[in-house]
Amino acid sequence: MAPTQYKLIFRVPPSHLEVCKQAVFAAGAGAYPGGMYDECCFEVLGMDQFRPTDKSTPFIGKPGQLERVAEYRVETLCVGEDVMRNSVKALRKVHPYEQIVIEVVQLVDIEGSDFY
Structure with a gap:
């Protein structure tokens, strides 16, 4: 049985975009099954x-004071619950905000279903 896949979504100011991406990548996010990407x-x-x-x-x-600021929305794949949880932990360590917008969506395999 294939591991459960999740989409990790977060918002981050431009100043911390790369450090946040590298933290979740180091925890295993962003890697597709089969090792090709x-x-x-x-x-x-x-x-x-x-x-x-x-x-x-x-x-x-x-x-x-009301603020409007530029932020990046980043979406990446996490294959397996452990990768998802470790990626969220890694993100929390490097993200500059005290309240971080993080979404985790469990993906469903629809191969062979009646969806078109």
């Missing part, structure tokens, strides 16, 4: 909006 990801630059409260210590911005 590694360090694979999709990234797109977009705008994020947030307002830090007085309870925060923001990396960017000031408490009470």
Whole structure:
């Protein structure tokens, strides 16, 4: 039985894009089954909006002030639950934000299904 596959998605400021990608790649993310490709990801630059409260210590911005900043959204594959969990741990160690946007989506193999 093939290991479960996950899509790891996170947002990161441009200043920390490469260090975050390298951390998750070192944990095994971005490698496709069969060993033919590694360090694979999709990234797109977009705008994020947030307002830090007085309870925060923001990396960017000031408490009470609405911020709009450029961030990358990065998507990469994690083959196996251990790779996914280790990649999230590695990302948390190097990401500059105190509240990180991280999504993990379990992928479903539809080969042989009735989907077109």
